[in-house]
Amino acid sequence: MATSTTDPVTSPRPAPQDARTGSAAPGGTGLTMFAVLLAVFVVPISISGTAVALPEIGADTGAGSASLQWVVNAFNVAFACFTLVWGTLADLIGRIRAFTLGAAIFAVASLVCAFSPNIYVLDGARALAGLGGAAIFACGSAILSSAFDGPARAKAFALFGTVAGVGVALGPTVSGPAVDALGWRWIFGIQAAVLAVVLLCVPAVKRQVKEQPAGGGRLDVRGAVVFVVAMAALTYGIVQGSAWGWTSPGTLGLLVFAVVLLAVFSALAKRTEAPLLDVSLLRNRRFVAYTLVPVAASFGFVTQLTYLPSYLAAVAGYSASTAGVTMLLLTIPVLALPMVGAKLVQRGTSPVAVIVVSLLCLVVGDLGLLLIGPEASFAVMAPAMLVTGAGMGLSAGLVDGQALALVEPAKAGMAAGFINTLRLGSEAIAVAVFGSLLASLAADGSGTDAAASYDGAFHTLLWAMAVVCLILGVLVVALTRGSSRAEHAG
Template sequence: MRKWLPLLAISLGAFILLVDVTIVNVALPRMADDLHASFASLQWVIDIYALALAALLMVTGSLADLFGHRRLYALGLTVFALASLACALSPNAAALITARAVQGVGGAAMFATSAALVSATYQGRDRGVAFGVWGAVNGAAAALGPIAGGLLTEGFGWQAIFLVNLPIAVVAVVLTLKVLPAGAPAGSTGARLDLPGAATFTLAAAALTYALIRGGEHGWGDALTVAAFVVSALAVLGFVAVERRGAHPMLDLALLRRPSFAGLLTGALIYQLAAFSGLVFISLWLQNVLGLSPVRGGLALMPLAGTAFVVAALAGRHTHRFAPRVPIGGGLLLIAAGSLLLWATVDSGSGQSSLFAGLAVIGVGVGLTTPVLVSAAIDAVPPHQAGMAGAAVNTFRQLGMTLGIALFGAVFTARLRAVSTHGGSQHAAYAAGVDRISLLAALAAALGAALVFLTSRRPAVAEPPTPSAPAPAPEQSVAH
């Protein structure tokens, strides 16, 4: 069993960083009460973490190439643990949001290196098994977050959802330093940091997220809302200019001219948006309106988590037999179907049982899609750009979560306001909000499926996929 200790170290880190994307969901009402936080502040508690992951994945991948994957992974675990402690000790919303941003920095370092460490540690049949386990952990972690959050919040308080990371991180660090390979000497790959690209990408994503959140709160004609949209657009133009002229771009824009790769990036963004962003608002409905405890609220989401884990573990062994567009596009169609079920079953008279069928179908879609996304993106580009492709698809996944929460938050707030203005009850207002975001998620997932089916036309590979085993590039390889 000793040979699987490195996989345990890697999986522990991957689990806590991805669980923390959604573990906050069911704790939001308790946080709001204790910290006297507004709805917009609560959105930032979730969004700032996903935004840091999205903005820094490719940069931390370059740092890993410079300083070594094991070293950066251990450093990321340490930063993540310390930031988790700061989250638990936060006296107000501003401090919590700041600590969550730092937590995202550590998470990015872990996410950018974990799969490359699996690739470096295992060979042959063991590599296929290791990636199957790693993929299952990735597929289930975000879905299990609300359940773990509910149990910890009700049993020990919302601070426990952060404190639980500490012992897990300590075990992962110890195992990392003892059993993981040290890797290549620092700087041996010739990688370079694209700081201008990272800065403009981060500014564009942050400004767009802020614009969506503020627009929902203060109106789309608000001066700061409009200004944020303008800043985001200018930052996108700056990012394009920087990446086109840079010697070591974070993302080679020529790759976007490949329909299969561009379609997969869009599919990755839509996948995360459609499958997970709505859980925040469903959790608010379960607790604030239906009066469920955090534990029962988390357990109400179990159909998604359970089916995602089982399907990811089983499908990972067989999906290599099909062209990537089949599990990815099919998974997105199932997410669309599950979201339509939620739209059709949730109304002002609904209880938690109205969620079960829709969430279960979404979970099947998540389990099919997750293990294949990265390997499909890698397969769509030249081998020497495989690392960049893997980092890009994971970046777009996290960006989808960030923008999804902001967009759905704006829609949800507007629905609450509209129903309340016309004399509707709180139950009716919240149900109308869940109804609307479920419909939007269904439409988005269906669009993502169509794009993947139309653009991703590469044949299936003969060997089982190794979703994060990119061939190193002399200057541009980025672990993911």
């Protein structure tokens, strides 16, 4: 696969002419962007917002804690398992058709959630919603990659990152009052209504973005089955690892099984004419570098977003509402900075430079929080949280646009699926592993009070976050430098 030494955003590529790709119609693509971003907004708000409703769902259905947790986990596992499959399928049947199918599945699943008679139907419907969410993310980013070029493309992906960040940040804020005022079932009904609006926009999107799916191709079913089973084993093992124990036979068995299946998947991909994942994508060092950035954000930002509120409550004595408001320091940069990153690139800044700064912000922000203690001074927390949020915000959307610009248009869906598989998979791994580490370290603090144990454990966790981000940052720099030299030599 050919790459270019020029910046894929600041040097716009011509509109794709391949019949298998989409190209913008002369009338503009404003409604396309609206429909895609509205659907994208529903996915993260469904993840973060549903967690707020769990207590009321449990009280209403009488569900135990394990079944209740799968209201969230079922969505995440299905999302992680099927994102790559949807991305590849979109290249075959058409991205708009696949996106529409995913939005319809999500809408129907949300309606089933709203009318669920028991927790088991709800868990199953949430898994179905995760299947639809995987299509929205993989196919939505592929549609944007096809429909926009140059500065407009950079703006589209910056908005993609902004909207996803808004969904994560506003999920609890929007869903909490909805649950209190209307009941938990309404949050799923609202999601279905929003996606109905998206589906109403599809005919206009088809007129704005012309595409024709690849003729004669077919899905690598064998590879898809192996990959889905491998991801299911991996994510289920990670989700259950903290409950079963990371060295328990069940956890280790699932993780080993997943690794073996992923090795089989890789071997099959090399022997298949049209594999689920074309491994030649991974020979592009710059593409691989960009895909590692969301992984760093999972460890440096998502873990902080997940566990800092509990630290503020357990150690600093914050109320739930005060801790929630404080977390705005972490999320506000995610809402504001994706457009800043895109504009810097448009004005000539190297996208790699912007991404390296974002990774440094993750490291510095995580290390900066080492200064917090039981008093949790706002003056100490605010700079560290804002810097961490900047690390997430500067690269949000930018990495997707840059990575997809390196891929031949016919494989944009596959590439988008791979990026989003890494994104959600790494989030699941980071949250589960660091949560288990946090619980273990806090429990090991014998002879001290619970708050002091948690304080020490969280500080160890911050060191681990920073180290992982630093290692990934070094890898990103090494891969981008190596690719630049190789491209120049070629």
